[in-house]
Amino acid sequence: MTCTSCGAANEAGRKFCGECGNPLAVLCGACGSPNPSTAKFCGECGVTLLEQPADRTQAARTEHVAERRLVSVLFVDLVGFTTASEARDAEDTRELLTRYFDLARTTIERYGGTVEKFIGDAVMALWGAPIANEDDAERAVRAALELVEGIPSLDPALQARVGVLTGEAAVTLGAEGQGMVAGDLVNTASRVQSAAEPGAVLAGDATVRASQAAIAYEDAGTHELKGKTEPVRLWRALRVIAARRGEGRASGLEAPFVGRERELRVVKDLFHATAHERRAHLVSVIGVPGIGKSRIAWEFEKYIDGLAESAWWQRGRCLAYGEAVAYWPLAEMVRMRARIAEDEPAESALGKLRASVEEIVVDPDERAFVEPRLQHLLGLTERVAPDKADLFSAWRLFIERMTDQDPVILIFEDIHWADGALLEFVEYLLDWSRNHPIFVLTLARPDVSERHGGWSAQIRSFTSLQLEPLGSA
Incomplete structure (x- = not known):
């Protein structure tokens, strides 16, 4: 701690300068303003001066930076949850929802995605930030297909519908959880999910182009989506037909995997x-x-x-x-x-x-x-x-x-x-x-x-x- 009167260095915690005897000022860890040694809060920004851990001080000085990134956004929503909840008490319903969130998080993370947020019984996930891979779109669709297949195991009355979109969005670097990504892509991905039939995965053109070497799709037609001036062409993801990036793909058509x-x-x-x-x-x-x-x-x-x-x-x-x-x-x-x-x-x-x-x-x-x-x-x-x-x-x-x-x-x-x-x-x-x-x-x-x-x-x-x-x- 440096004395503002004589410039002498003093040990941390001292109230008076050991060189000149004047009261020592306490520098605010958040804004850097000097404060009297007896002050409990900074007179400039109001931050407490009693405890200023290094991590809090550093966090206060750190500003998250937003940049445009190519990402893939997934929205998954439960279908039939309200009906399935009617015959359950509150504890059973909460336990079912917890198992659903656990399944969603585990599946998404297995494919390298990040859960952005939970919204009611919907889940939003992100690929491409904070770590980007060239097969992020493919990973997102693989996770979507896995979710659609796995949800009925929680309750036969439940199904999932999923939307996946790939494109540019504003990503806040250093943010964790909610608020990491924003932009029209996020809103549109949510609309795509709403357009999907129960048990279906819908994807946009960019997602299909980036993943069609390993994923089979069928044309799902054009859809009028809320907030979009033009109809949006969507594709239904059917199944995985090859290893990553199309390796091992059969030269002919691969029959659907049914019954096993x-x-x-x-x-x-x-x-x-x-x-x-x-x-x-x-x-x-x-x-x-x-x-x-x-x-x-x-x-x-x-x-x-x-x-x-x-x-x-x-x-x-x-x-x-x-x-x-x-x-x-x-x-x-x-x-x-x-x-x-x-x-x-x-x-x-x-x-x-x-x-x-x-x-x-x-x-x-x-x-x-x-x-x-x-x-x-x-x-x-x-x-x-x-x-x-x-x-x-x-x-x-x-x-x-x-x-x-x-x-x-x-x-x-x-x-x-x-x-x-x-x-x-x-x-x-x-x-x-x-x-x-x-x-x-x-x-x-x-x-x-x-x-x-x-x-x-x-x-x-x-x-x-x-x-x-x-x-x-």
Whole structure:
């Protein structure tokens, strides 16, 4: 504290200058004006002088700055909430609304969005601020489709309708919650939501152009929206048809995903539980050929790819023929992770494998243990391990180190063709690494139990999904 009379420096809290004896002035942390040492409030701006924490002082001096940003705005509203509330008491209604808000917030944040505000039973969310991504519009539509699908699980009488618009808006940088974004885009997005049918997602032209590589749309016609002088063309979002930014999209038309929504929801929820609780889990999808096992895996892959949080995705197929195929799916997963082609020359493959191991396994001693045993798995070196337990330990350690960064997803297709040694490793992994976020999804025919009696019986966290034939329409 500096004396305004003689300029001498004094310790904070002193009332009189130690150099000249004059009363010390107290500078207001908000406006900087000097005040008598006995004053409790600033005579210039009225801010208290008794306590001026650094964070409050800094906040008072900080001015939020607004700038124009390209953003995507989502509005979701409940349909049928009034009717559903009539037969409930106030506590039940409040609990239902709380679960709805929790579902909305969780879904929006999973896709990298920010909840701007809750308005009655409506929710407004934003993508593109404070952090912008090139696929923000796609993420917003993915979240909208997920919300429309998930709301009826709260109450069969409830449905949601959603509007998504992309364009420029005034964004207040540094603001949190309500007041972050403003402009005609926000008002129009709310009108678009009101124009949607229950269970539908409507989007504007800019949103469609930015996301149509991964989202299927149909023309919803032009709509007269309140406050707009001209009719607005809108599009109805139907479903996700590819991974992020259109990767993996089929060359032809992809059939709608119908009749397996419940099973897919179970797979999604179990994965999120695995990631959140950091507990390994096995899900086995069982059904006759052509019943939809691979389609569930594809829909799950598209879902995971669209989330804001990352996950390690590995996929391998068990072969019904050939030699040295015992651990083929696992080797396929390692090659996928290291970007090694099946026919790649050994020298190049070894270099790529080393780079992948260095990226995942930080400890040098662990790398020295893991790398040669992965080389053995890929057939790039001679026998390096004394026994199977030694190999299992190295492969498990590699997967565990992946979970230090993100959850791991292992997809085993046609597990009914698997060699017993591979199933033994999967059971070993889920047992020894049970406190790691490892999600294993296996696809199998019903005869898996005949070929591998007792498979998965000893696994603690195990879920079986039996796919039955769909009823005729």
